[in-house]
Amino acid sequence: MRFSTVALLGGLASVARAHFQLQYPVPRGPFVEDNEPTFCDGYNDAVNNRTVFPLSNGIINLNSEHPQWTAGVIVSTKADPTSFGDFNNSAGTYQLVVQYFQQSGEGKFCFPIDLAANSNVTGLTDGANVTIQVIFNGGDGNLYQCADLTLSGSVSVPANATSSCTNTTSTPSTSSTAPSTSQTGGAAKGMMPMSGFAVGALGLALSIL
Numbered sequence: 291m292r293f294s295t296v297a298l299l300g301g302l303a304s305v306a307r308a309h310f311q312l313q314y315p316v317p318r319g320p321f322v323e324d325n326e327p328t329f330c331d332g333y334n335d336a337v338n339n340r341t342v343f344p345l346s347n348g349i350i351n352l353n354s355e356h357p358q359w360t361a362g363v364i365v366s367t368k369a370d371p372t373s374f375g376d377f378n379n380s381a382g383t384y385q386l387v388v389q390y391f392q393q394s395g396e397g398k399f400c401f402p403i404d405l406a407a408n409s410n411v412t413g414l415t416d417g418a419n420v421t422i423q424v425i426f427n428g429g430d431g432n433l434y435q436c437a438d439l440t441l442s443g444s445v446s447v448p449a450n451a452t453s454s455c456t457n458t459t460s461t462p463s464t465s466s467t468a469p470s471t472s473q474t475g476g477a478a479k480g481m482m483p484m485s486g487f488a489v490g491a492l493g494l495a496l497s498i499l
């Protein structure tokens with residue numbers, strides 16, 4: 291009885307430490323929790339199996355394990371960016387393609403990324419190999435995951451990449467598929483499934499005690 295309580299609380303602790311996981315586009319390699327405070331979650335080199343990613347109207351899907359967080363996205367047009375400096379412009383600052391935003395709620399969250407709209411970054415063109423790096427902070431320091439992409443003007447985000455999103459942030463609907471599964475209500479309100487789980491688990495642990 292006592293042991294199961296400890297195991298349960300231990301499980302909760304590991305959830306709280308789990309940071310965030312990029313869902314779409316796929317990151318350079320499997321999530322490594324301990325490496326996430328470092329460049330590209332510890333994956334220093336670009337991969338060969340790049341995601342063919344929409345040049346316009348893209349979406350990023352990430353799973354937040356923190357209830358309050360900030361995120362932004364930077365881009366490198368180098369073939370094999372291996373350092374934070376490779377994401378800089380000529381002025382020495384990050385090429386920010388999704389401005390930092392604050393969000394509350396845990397679970398899978400989707401937000402738009404329109405690379406073609408960033409006229410201040412050169413090289414974001416059809417067929418270009420680029421790397422995006424998601425910068426996330428849920429209160430325990432900056433965390434990083436990267437995805438290597440080939441940009442395309444003729445693909446759109448696959449439906450299964452965003453079907454798990456807990457929010458209703460504008461998924462660009464393609465003309466062929468009407469947004470029949472329109473969700474109602476505010477975006478932020480309904481997106482705390484993990485919090486509900488954590489509270490429930492904690493209640494269970496307390497009842498065992």
Ligand SMILES: [Cu+2]
Nearest residue numbers: 307308309430
């Ligand atoms: Cu964390």
